[in-house]
Amino acid sequence: MSKQVPEISLPFPYSLCHQCEGLKLIYTKKQTIYMMCMLREERYFSQPIRQCGAFVAKKTNEEQAEQGE
Numbered sequence: 001m002s003k004q005v006p007e008i009s010l011p012f013p014y015s016l017c018h019q020c021e022g023l024k025l026i027y028t029k030k031q032t033i034y035m036m037c038m039l040r041e042e043r044y045f046s047q048p049i050r051q052c053g054a055f056v057a058k059k060t061n062e063e064q065a066e067q068g069e
C-alpha cells in the first residue's frame, strides 16, 4: 500500500519567484510553506513578486539534462 502524501498548494502561484532559480520552498510540519530567496541578501519578501532585478530563469528539464544535473 502506498503512503498518501497530502496535497499542499503552493503559496502565491503567480509570483515570479516560482519561475526563478533563487526560490527555495521551506515546508513546515504544520503544512505551512515559506518562500525563501537564495539570490538576494534579504531572504523573505512580501508576495507576490511581479518584478525582480535578481531574477534568474529556472532551467528546463532538458537544460538540466544537457548539463548533467
Ligand code: SF4
Pocket: 016, 017, 020, 021, 022, 023, 024, 036, 037, 038, 039, 040, 045, 049, 052, 053, 054, 055, 056
Ligand atoms: S531573485 Fe527575485 S524572483 Fe528570484 S526568488 Fe529571489 S525575490 Fe524571487
